[in-house]
Amino acid sequence: MARNISMRQAINEALDQEMARDSSVFLMGEDIAGGAGGEGEMDAWGGPLGVTKGLYHKHPGRVLDTPLSESAFIGAAIGAAACGMRPVAELMFLDFMGVCFDQIYNQAAKFKYMFGGKAETPVVIRAMVGAGFRAAAQHSQMLTPLFTHIPGLKVVCPSNAYDAKGLLIQSIRDNDPVIFCEHKVLYPHESDVPAESYAIPFGEANVTREGRDVSIVTYGMMVHRAMDAAADLAKSGVEAEIIDLRTLSPIDMDTVFDSVERTGRLVCVDEANPRCSIASDVSAAVSQECFKALKAAPRLVTAPHTPVPFSPALEDLYIPSAAQIASAVQKTMAN
Amino acid sequence: MSDPRIKPVVMPKWGLSMKEGKVTSWLVEDGKTINVGDQILEIETDKIAGALEAQDGGILRRRVGVPDATYSVKALIGVIAPPEVSDAEVDAYVAAYVTPPPDEGDEESGPSYEWADVGAGKIRYAKRGDKGDPLILIHGFGGDLDNWLFNIDALGEVATVYALDLPGHGQSSKTMAKPSLKSMTSALAEFMDAAGIASAHLVGHSMGGAIAMQMAIDHPSRVKTMTLINSGGLGEEIGSYVKDYVAAEGRRDLKPVLETLFADKSLVSRQLVDDVLKYKRLDGVQPFLSSLAETIFGGGRQKDAPGKALGGAASKALVIWGAGDEVIPPAHAQNLPGAKVHVIEGAGHMVFMEKASEVNALIKSHIAG
Numbered sequence: 238m239a240r241n242i243s244m245r246q247a248i249n250e251a252l253d254q255e256m257a258r259d260s261s262v263f264l265m266g267e268d269i270a271g272g273a274g275g276e277g278e279m280d281a282w283g284g285p286l287g288v289t290k291g292l293y294h295k296h297p298g299r300v301l302d303t304p305l306s307e308s309a310f311i312g313a314a315i316g317a318a319a320c321g322m323r324p325v326a327e328l329m330f331l332d333f334m335g336v337c338f339d340q341i342y343n344q345a346a347k348f349k350y351m352f353g354g355k356a357e358t359p360v361v362i363r364a365m366v367g368a369g370f371r372a373a374a375q376h377s378q379m380l381t382p383l384f385t386h387i388p389g390l391k392v393v394c395p396s397n398a399y400d401a402k403g404l405l406i407q408s409i410r411d412n413d414p415v416i417f418c419e420h421k422v423l424y425p426h427e428s429d430v431p432a433e434s435y436a437i438p439f440g441e442a443n444v445t446r447e448g449r450d451v452s453i454v455t456y457g458m459m460v461h462r463a464m465d466a467a468a469d470l471a472k473s474g475v476e477a478e479i480i481d482l483r484t485l486s487p488i489d490m491d492t493v494f495d496s497v498e499r500t501g502r503l504v505c506v507d508e509a510n511p512r513c514s515i516a517s518d519v520s521a522a523v524s525q526e527c528f529k530a531l532k533a534a535p536r537l538v539t540a541p542h543t544p545v546p547f548s549p550a551l552e553d554l555y556i557p558s559a560a561q562i563a564s565a566v567q568k569t570m571a572n
Numbered sequence: 573m574s575d576p577r578i579k580p581v582v583m584p585k586w587g588l589s590m591k592e593g594k595v596t597s598w599l600v601e602d603g604k605t606i607n608v609g610d611q612i613l614e615i616e617t618d619k620i621a622g623a624l625e626a627q628d629g630g631i632l633r634r635r636v637g638v639p640d641a642t643y644s645v646k647a648l649i650g651v652i653a654p655p656e657v658s659d660a661e662v663d664a665y666v667a668a669y670v671t672p673p674p675d676e677g678d679e680e681s682g683p684s685y686e687w688a689d690v691g692a693g694k695i696r697y698a699k700r701g702d703k704g705d706p707l708i709l710i711h712g713f714g715g716d717l718d719n720w721l722f723n724i725d726a727l728g729e730v731a732t733v734y735a736l737d738l739p740g741h742g743q744s745s746k747t748m749a750k751p752s753l754k755s756m757t758s759a760l761a762e763f764m765d766a767a768g769i770a771s772a773h774l775v776g777h778s779m780g781g782a783i784a785m786q787m788a789i790d791h792p793s794r795v796k797t798m799t800l801i802n803s804g805g806l807g808e809e810i811g812s813y814v815k816d817y818v819a820a821e822g823r824r825d826l827k828p829v830l831e832t833l834f835a836d837k838s839l840v841s842r843q844l845v846d847d848v849l850k851y852k853r854l855d856g857v858q859p860f861l862s863s864l865a866e867t868i869f870g871g872g873r874q875k876d877a878p879g880k881a882l883g884g885a886a887s888k889a890l891v892i893w894g895a896g897d898e899v900i901p902p903a904h905a906q907n908l909p910g911a912k913v914h915v916i917e918g919a920g921h922m923v924f925m926e927k928a929s930e931v932n933a934l935i936k937s938h939i940a941g
Contacts, residue, residue, distance in 0.1 A: 238696075238743050239743075399850075403853065431743075431850070431854060433746075433854045433855060433856075434854070434855040435850070435853040435854045435855060436853060436855075437853060438821065438822070441822050441823070444823075444842060447842055491824070492824075
């Protein structure tokens with residue numbers, strides 16, 4: 238039975254149901270149980286933004302608070318995965334991944350390859366991404382391209398509660414390391430979510446709006462900005478198709494190509510910095526595969542090549558807006 | 573407002589979740605005479621696109637609904653009135669029209685669905701109307717009760733209508749261990765017990781038709797009449813729909829499969845495909861469907877032939893078929909001697925969606941005897 242619940246609740250439900258289904262699933266991370274040293278439910282924050290709230294009591298001994306040492310506990314999670322467990326490690330902010338990068342990109346991502354396909358590393362690393370939370374340059378980055386670059390990692394970034402639950406369940410059941418990126422601004426965002434368990438396969442983009450004039454390819458929070466832009470554009474008779482990639486590795490380029498073959502125009506929207514981004518990646522692939530179908534040069538709407546500003550006014554300017562997306566679409570329509 | 577000569581055309585409510593719909597285009601001009609059942613305009617909802625059939629006859633005086641604009645359910649989108657009503661009176665009617673509030677039972681005021689417990693778990697159902705005999709709508713393989721969105725309210729005018737999700741389908745439990753025609757029929761009998769229905773008119777589509785016939789064989793006293801729509805169980809042949817439906821993993825595979833259900837392929841909207849995918853991805857659904865498909869349709873043949881065992885009960889049956897059915901051959905409509913038969917042109921396997929008014933009228937007249 239479907240109910241309207243938030244992305245925060247949907248993620249909590251996915252963790253809860255997978256822990257109930259599979260005894261090898263466990264959680265570890267900073268402050269995910271409680272953290273302030275007190276006792277009982279009052280203390281159970283359930284992570285810095287309350288995503289794992291209540292799980293500590295429901296699954297005794299399987300929600301592990303860790304010391305403030307990312308390199309240690311991410312390494313421990315990867316080791317546990319290599320030994321047959323299915324750990325879900327929460328790293329708070331994706332920005333902190335730097336201190337444990339060897340464990341992720343040179344170990345977890347390589348085990349299957351280095352051991353001739355005999356080793357599996359079914360670890361999920363959850364972390365918050367994105368700007369708009371007034372959390373300044375070191376807690377606001379959209380570092381999805383960094384992980385997408387590395388073969389052997391799967392990278393997921395849901396835009397809504399329904400997708401978050403199904404993609405997280407798939408991430409936990411998947412036998413490869415998954416970087417699960419949660420946009421902190423979307424935690425309260427609600428949609429219809431079945432109470433039952435379900436898995437959404439990786440590598441299947443979602444078309445969130447159909448349109449004949451232009452293909453807008455995006456993911457995460459930018460899906461909502463693109464939908465706003467499309468509603469605006471429709472008033473002037475421009476019908477935009479919006480493709481939510483949902484998973485960045487693997488990436489569903491077939492859906493993108495099909496769409497561009499029909500519309501002939503492409504706008505890529507990415508909250509990440511512009512260089513070597515998902516936007517530039519999609520644009521390059523489309524330019525190569527759909528060159529003859531293109532009626533105008535693809536356009537990219539991204540954050541600027543700067544850190545995320547601390548000033549709220551500047552942060553708002555930094556994040557790609559619906560107006561910027563609409564303007565990029567109008568430019569492709571002018572050609 | 574109360575001028576009885578003036579009839580409003582309003583945004584219909586297709587299915588329990590519909591709140592608004594978009595006018596796509598008008599199919600008739602101002603000033604044209606329309607008859608009840610004529611298709612007068614195209615409407616698109618977030619679930620489905622379809623043509624609105626006139627509920628009243630007369631002259632279409634005013635097309636209020638503007639193409640591409642969205643209107644809430646029951647909002648005024650057109651006015652039918654005889655010539656003696658002046659344009660000024662039509663203007664005044666349009667100006668004074670107030671969209672009625674949503675019905676009781678809508679999402680805000682209470683649950684739209686009810687639940688019953690049977691041996692195979694929880695059964696979700698919807699109930700409409702409270703006069704006349706009980707009538708049960710039984711969907712086909714991979715379907716759910718929302719398939720009846722164009723029928724449930726119309727039939728609710730003359731009967732107490734129950735539409736259920738069969739075990740393993742829709743939002744009913746997905747835990748039935750060995751699904752078969754027999755076990756699905758037993759679950760239907762248990763549902764009738766739980767809902768306090770001693771006997772009912774059964775309306776079954778596809779596999780649901782086979783279940784209705786099996787019910788008439790296993791529990792003859794519980795079946796008042798049968799309406800068998802593009803029914804299973806009347807012959808061996810079946811297309812590849814069931815196999816393809818079970819195998820489809822993504823939107824790209826599934827869309828062409830769902831298109832084989834309809835004569836008008838444009839009825840398969842993105843939302844329809846997404847809804848089926850969401851159902852198929854629930855834990856337990858895939859093993860359930862594979863098992864059911866193997867038991868009932870293994871080897872690409874229909875294994876059960878309840879039609880042959882009906883005997884005299886065939887006279888209780890009305891057989892309706894969409895002539896363009898690509899799933900089960902329309903020739904099967906002739907395989908139930910003693911039954912009334914109606915073959916409807918311009919419709920496929922989902923004839924009760926594509927030609928809803930015609931099918932509803934046939935069912936109403938059949939159950940009236």
